[in-house]
Amino acid sequence: MRIIEGKKLELIKKSLENYGAIFELPSDYKLVLINEEVFLVKTDVLTKVQNENLENNLISVGTQIGKFHKGNFLLGIEIHLIIGPKSKKVKLTEKGTSLFLYGRDVFVKNITNSPKKGFVIVSNKRDEIIGFGKFDGKMLINILDRGSYLRVLE
Known part of the structure; x- marks a missing residue:
């Protein structure tokens, strides 16, 4: 499990832009990668997982919003949680x-x-x-x- 940033985060934003969506990550949430799946996780839940050393055994945490496949980001149906209201x-x-x-x-x-x-x-x-x-x-x-x-x- 790791927090998504850098190139992977840019790939997520680019995928959303292809659909005319505006990326808006709520301030109290983080995007986390487990295997190739992307999850939206509340910061306090993420802190608890890290403090209790549960990271190695996780299959999922939070809400799955998509996954990476062959270098592309595939949108999941719950991606709407990070799409801004002014999206087309x-x-x-x-x-x-x-x-x-x-x-x-x-x-x-x-x-x-x-x-x-x-x-x-x-x-x-x-x-x-x-x-x-x-x-x-x-x-x-x-x-x-x-x-x-x-x-x-x-």
Whole structure:
């Protein structure tokens, strides 16, 4: 277990920028690397883990927000915890939200705002982040959504 800084932190920020997201790490949290997984950990929890010498046996701590794979950072669905509120988002209608959460792609008629082409953060009409996609001008292609956890269990 180690605190993320330097090149790895820059790679996380760059990955978020690709989606139009603004990196905002809360002041009382740290990003920690365990194996290749990235976790968001409250500073007091991290201090307790270090003081009790639990670092060597950890599998996870805090909230997993992504992982490194072949030199790239792959966003996890809980990454929204470090995305600033002013990040660019695509908002979906209720029907669009349902389709997206079931792993489907969404046509432009179910998008309430007009996004630019490229990778986007996807939210519902209540501004809750429900996943990530790629907009090609006609369709929002589902990359990762909150419903994926349930589909993996089947």
